Amino acid sequence: MKQLTQTIFVLILGILVGAVVMAVWGHDPWGSYASLISGALGNLRAFTSTLARSLALVLTGLTFAVGVRAGLFNIGAQGQMLLGAVVALSCSLLPLPLWLRLVAALVLSGLAGMAWALPVAILKLFRGVSEVISTIMLNWVAHWLVFYLVLQKLADPVLGQRTFLVPRGMRFPVIKGELTWALAVSLAVAGFFFWFLWHHAKGYEVRAAGLNPRAATAAGISVRKAMSLALLLGGISAAWAGAIQVLGRFPYAITSDLANLGTLGFDGIAVALIGRNHPLGILAGAFFFGTLATGAAKMGLRGVPIDMIYIVQGVIVMFMAAPEALRLLRWRRPKPRREVSG
C-alpha cells in the first residue's frame, strides 16, 4: 500500500514537471493534458487504440522486470524487440498456410530474441561483462541489422516508406477498433511470468538469486543458471513485443525509419519501474504509458512536440530511483531516531 501511494505520487510529480515544461514553452498545459486524456480515453475507438498501444509495452516491461528479479539490469529489450519484429515480418514469406505462418512467426521471433540474449548471458557469466554494456552494444548492432533488412531486403517494391505488408490471414484477428487478439499474447505472457516467479521452483530460484546471490548459492541454487534463464525468457518476451507490433497493429509492416517500432524496448524500463516489477503492476504501468503515448499524438495536433512524454517518463524514472526523495516532500518529517553509540 505504501508502495502504491509512492508510485502514484511519482506519477503525479512527472505529470507536473511535464506541465511546467509545457508552460515554459508557451503551451497551455492543462488544455494539452485534457486533449491528451480525451485523445487516449475519450471514446471507445480511442480506448481500443490506447489498449493496442500498451500491449507491446507489457512485454518489454516484463523483460526488464524478470531481469531485476534475478538481480540484472537488462536493457536489451530494444534490440530484441527490433529483431523480433523483423523475424515475424519475414515469416510472411514462408510457404505455409497463413495461420501456420502466424504460429511460425511467434516461435521463430521468440527464438531470435533468445539468441540475441544468449551472448549477454555468456559474457556476463563467463567474462564478467556488465549486462548494461553488452545489451546496449547488441541493441545498436540489432538496430543496424534491422535497418539494413528493412531497407534492402523487405522493402515494399512500390511504396518506399515501409516494408511489404503482413498478409491478411496471418495477422492477429481484430477484436474491436484497433485492438487485436495480440491482447491474448500480452496477457498470457504476463500470466506466465506471474505463475513462473511465484508458483514454480525455477522462478523461486530466479528471485532468490536476485534477492541475495550468496544466500542462494549457499542454498544450492545456481545463480548463473537463474540469471541465464531470466535473460533468455526476457529475450522471448521482448521479441514478441516486436512481433505483435507488426502482426497485430496498423500498419502491419515496419516503416523504413523504424518509427512504428520506436523505443518500445526502452519504454519497458519505465513501465517495469512503476509496475514495481510485478506482472499486475506492469499491466497498469503499460496502460499508463500507452495512454500517454496515444494521447500525445492528439496533443501533437495542438503543437506540443510528442517528445514531451519522454520528459515525463525520465522524471518518473529518476524519482523512482530514489524513494527517499519523497520523504523530503512530506510536511511532517519522521522524528530522527536517537542513536546510542557504544
Add this chain to the structure above:
Amino acid sequence: MSILFQVLPVALRAMVPVTLCAAGEIVGERAGVVNIGLEGIMTLSAFAAAIGSWGSGNPWLGVMVGLAAGAFIGFLHGVISIYLKGNQIISGVGINLLGLGVVGFGTWALWGAKSPMLDQQFWVPEVPGLGISPFVLLTPALVGLTWWLLHRTALGLRIRAVGENPVAADVVGVPVERVRLLAVVFGGALGGLAGAFLSLDWLHTVSPTLPAGRGFIALANVVFSKLNPFLALLGGFLFGYFDALAIQLASVSGFGGAIPYQFMRMIPYLATLVVVALAIGRARFPAALGQPYRRE
C-alpha cells in the same frame, strides 16, 4: 590500405567523447558512484552548448554552457545516489530518458526540426596553423589532469578512500558524501564538455540520439582502462579508431559496395564487445562501488 591512415584525423576526433566521458567516470567510480547516464549527459549538454553558442554568438561560451549543464546533471545524479541513497543505475537510466525527451522537445520548440544543423559561425574554430580541433589537444591534457588529481593530490586520496572504504574515511574525518558529490559533479562536467564537443565541434547538429551509444562505449572504456585515466586515453583512441573506420567505410560503401554500410556501422559496437570481453577479468573496481554510504 591507405584508408587505415586516412581515417586518423577522424579517429582523433572520435577519441574525444569516449575519452573525456571515461576520464570523468573514472573519478566518479573511484569515489564509489556509477553513472550510466553519460549518454544522456552528452545529449543534454550538446543541446545546452548549442543553445549557448547560438544565443550568444560565441562558441566558447557555448562550450562553457555545455560544461555547466553536464556538471548540473552530475549534481542531480549525485544528490539522488549519495544523499537520497537512491539506485544509481535507475537514476542513470532516468537521465538517459530525460536526454531523449528534453532534446527531442527542445529542438522542435526552438528550431522546429528534429536534428537542426548549426551554421559555421557557431562552431568551435580549429586551432590556427594546425588544422585540428582544440578538443583533440585538450583531451590528453585533461586526462593528465585527472590522473594528477587522483594520484598526486590530497583530494584524490580522499576520493579513492571514500570509494574503497567509506567507513574508514569517515572515521578519519573525510566528509564522505561531499567528496563523492564533488567527484560525480567533476564526472558530469567532463561529460558536458564531451557533449559540447559533439554539437559545436564535430557533428554540428543536435538530436536526441546524437552520442549514438558513445556514452556506453565510454563505460566500456572505463572497464578497459582498469580505472587508469592514461589507459582510458589509449582505449579512447582505439574505440575512436574503430568509430572512424566505420564512418569512413560506410561513406565509401565498403569495398566497392560488397558490404552494406549498415554492417560497417556495427563495427564500433562489436569491437567494444570484444575488447571488454577480453579486458575484463583484469579490472578491479573500488570495494564500495555502487553502494550508498549510511553512517552506522
